[in-house]
Amino acid sequence: MSLNQTALSLALAGSLLASGAAMAADYPVKAIRMIVPYSAGGGADNAARIIAKSLGDTLKQPIVIENKAGASGSIGATQVARATADGYTLLYDASSFSINPVLRKLPYEPLKDFVPVSKVVSSPYLMVVPENSPYNSVQSYVDAAKAAPGKLTFASYGIGSPVHIVGELLKQETGINIVHVPYKGGAPALVDVMSGVVDTYFANAASAMSYIRGKKLKALASTAAKRGDDLPDVPTMAEQGVKMDVSEWNGIFAPAGTPEPVIKKLSEAIATALKDPQTIQQLNNLGMQVEGTSPEAFRTFISNELTRWGDVAQKNNIKLD
Structure with missing residues (x-):
């Protein structure tokens, strides 16, 4: 790469960082869609609505829940993977997010097409x-x-x-x-x-x-x-005497490419929302424990889950496709 090309690449990277920071400074300026890839009234949907209310209050913008059920959550996940990466379309998924990829052929890759923002609850x-x-x-x-x-x-x-x-x-x-x-x-x-x-x-x-x-x-x-x-x-x-440490979990994801400053602002807002006493009580009433992890910790968790469930599927010859 020539010096001119290098300079151009650095300038472009700097421009993208600057635009991402500028976006985060104002974000959010409108309602945020949160896709729940399961039916209304289920455990994930009920928790998502509680968290969406508290998160919306924190961000000063409404969080609109949309249920896109089907194929163990992969239909809704696919829609978010293809959405504009601007922080205004999020995915609220559950344990199936890390199980589907080891059992099904999917039109997305969990850690390539999504940014894990926070594991919010577990049960x-x-x-x-x-x-x-x-x-x-x-x-x-x-x-x-x-x-x-x-x-x-x-x-x-x-x-x-x-x-x-x-x-x-x-x-x-x-x-x-x-x-x-x-x-x-x-x-x-x-x-x-x-x-x-x-x-x-x-x-x-x-x-x-x-x-x-x-x-x-x-x-x-x-x-x-x-x-x-x-x-x-x-x-x-x-x-x-049985080696087992497994919990149902729910987490929030953004499409890959969402500016890092927006992810950081979302992560901090989620952490604040999950500290609200009323929110904690409502989630506890559903049998759920509040988590609120960092994006880095959540990514590591998903990676480990993919490895674990892939091993279980292989050893027990579980295949769907």
């Missing part, structure tokens, strides 16, 4: 069984599964869903042979677990809490690293 999965189930611990379930290979079952809300993958992780860590029973949603799966049609299910805390308190489900374990404040008597999987 453990709870291994639940019917209240009248003979199993009172993970070990009792594992022992029964080993005594009758291929007889016990676990539900999920679809092949390749996070809940399915967690069930496969249980099989991998314990060496048991249990049968996967996929449903078209979490609600029918929970109904059949409560009625004893299926033996167990890894429900997120938000969906299972009321049934556990109502004595319709029994929680054998939490998949989180430590016991939850809402269910202090429910031991973790690790406490019961």
Whole structure:
């Protein structure tokens, strides 16, 4: 490269940085679209609306939620990946974001076409069984599964869903042979677990809490690293000898190319919004714990998740395409 070309490149880079900084200084000057790639009324959608309200108050502009459900979240994600990278279209996604790429052929790459802005909340999965189930611990379930290979079952809300993958992780860590029973949603799966049609299910805390308190489900374990404040008597999987530290998570992403000063302003605003006591309480009521990570920490987390779930999919021969 000649000296003139080098000078031109440096000038262009400087111009882009300056324009990005200028954009961030005024950002946002209008409403921000936040695409939730799941149906309205679900766990991610409910959390997104709580966070959007607090974030909008912080940024002094409305955050408009748009639900674009389909293909385990990849339809909405694709729309954001193709959006203008100006900070006015964001993606509010969940654990499927790091599972879809290892199972499906997608029109985007998670860490190439998106900028991770912040992991905002997390929630453990709870291994639940019917209240009248003979199993009172993970070990009792594992022992029964080993005594009758291929007889016990676990539900999920679809092949390749996070809940399915967690069930496969249980099989991998314990060496048991249990049968996967996929449903078209979490609600029918929970109904059949409560009625004893299926033996167990890894429900997120938000969906299972009321049934556990109502004595319709029994929680054998939490998949989180430590016991939850809402269910202090429910031991973790690790406490019961099963290596597992998995949580359902939600996070906010921007299209690749969004100016770094805009990402920084968004990240700081999200951190502020997540410190609001009312927001924290509302999210806790959904069984979710506030996170609020930096963009760098969130990128590292996504990279690690892609590696982990890719390994689980390969070892258990899980393929969708």
